Amino acid sequence: MTRQLFELTGTDPARRFSPFCWRSRMALAHKGLEAEIIPWRFTENERLAAHGGKSVPILLDGAATLTDSWDIALHLEQSYPDAPALFQGPPETYRFITAWTDTVLTAGVARLIVSDIVPLLGPKEAAYFTESREKRFGMPLAQVTAGREARLPEFRATLGPLRRTLTQQPFLGGATPDYADYIVFGSFMWARIVSPLPLLAADDAVFAWRDRLLDLYGGLARAVPALEA
Numbered sequence: 001m002t003r004q005l006f007e008l009t010g011t012d013p014a015r016r017f018s019p020f021c022w023r024s025r026m027a028l029a030h031k032g033l034e035a036e037i038i039p040w041r042f043t044e045n046e047r048l049a050a051h052g053g054k055s056v057p058i059l060l061d062g063a064a065t066l067t068d069s070w071d072i073a074l075h076l077e078q079s080y081p082d083a084p085a086l087f088q089g090p091p092e093t094y095r096f097i098t099a100w101t102d103t104v105l106t107a108g109v110a111r112l113i114v115s116d117i118v119p120l121l122g123p124k125e126a127a128y129f130t131e132s133r134e135k136r137f138g139m140p141l142a143q144v145t146a147g148r149e150a151r152l153p154e155f156r157a158t159l160g161p162l163r164r165t166l167t168q169q170p171f172l173g174g175a176t177p178d179y180a181d182y183i184v185f186g187s188f189m190w191a192r193i194v195s196p197l198p199l200l201a202a203d204d205a206v207f208a209w210r211d212r213l214l215d216l217y218g219g220l221a222r223a224v225p226a227l228e229a
Contacts, residue, residue: 003035111148112155
C-alpha cells in the first residue's frame with residue numbers, strides 16, 4: 001500500500017500551508033520516507049471522517065492510520081527504527097517545545113497573518129474560514145492583523161529563547177536537526193507560504209536557522225510556492 005499524507009491546501013494544490021502538516025512532512029523526509037500527498041481543503045470533512053479524523057495531517061501507512069502530527073512522529077520513530085532518529089531521548093521531553101510552539105509561536109503568527117489566508121481559498125472554503133476564524137478571534141480578520149508591521153518588534157521579542165539557543169548551535173536538535181526543529185519550523189513555513197509579511201529580520205539567528213531548514217532534503221520546503229520573498 002502506498003504511504004499517503006493528507007495535507008491542507010487552498011486553490012493551489014502545491015501550496016501546502018498547515019504548520020502541523022509541515023511537522024509531518026519534515027519528519028517523513030528526516031526518516032527518508034516517501035509519501036503520496038493527498039490535497040485536502042477546508043469543508044471536505046467527509047474525506048477525513050472516512051479515516052477517523054477531523055483535521056490534517058492524516059498519515060496512512062500500511063495498516064496504520066494516524067490522525068495527529070504528534071502521533072505521526074511517534075509512529076515513524078517506532079516503525080522505522082533503522083532510519084535517522086527523530087527524537088534524542090524520550091519523546092515526552094519534546095512536549096514543552098510543542099506546547100510553546102502551539103500557545104506562543106503559532107498563536108502569535110496567526111495574529112499577524114490570518115487575513116492573508118482568505119485569498120488563497122476557494123469561495124466555499126473562504127466563507128467557512130472567515131466565519132470560523134472571526135468567531136474565534138471575536139473580530140473581523142482585517143482587524144486582527146491591522147497594524148501588524150508596528151507589532152512585529154513585539155512578536156520578534158517573543159522569540160528570545162529560540163534566538164538565544166540558535167546563537168549557540170545550528171539547530172534546536174544540536175549539530176543536526178530533529179523533531180524539535182520541525183515542530184517550530186512548521187509555524188514559520190505557514191507564515192512564509194501564505195503571507196508576504198517578513199516575520200524575521202535578515203540578521204536574526206532565527207532567520208538563518210529557517211534558511212537552513214528550507215534547504216534540507218534537497219530544498220523540499222523552499223520549493224513550495226511562497227508569498228514571502
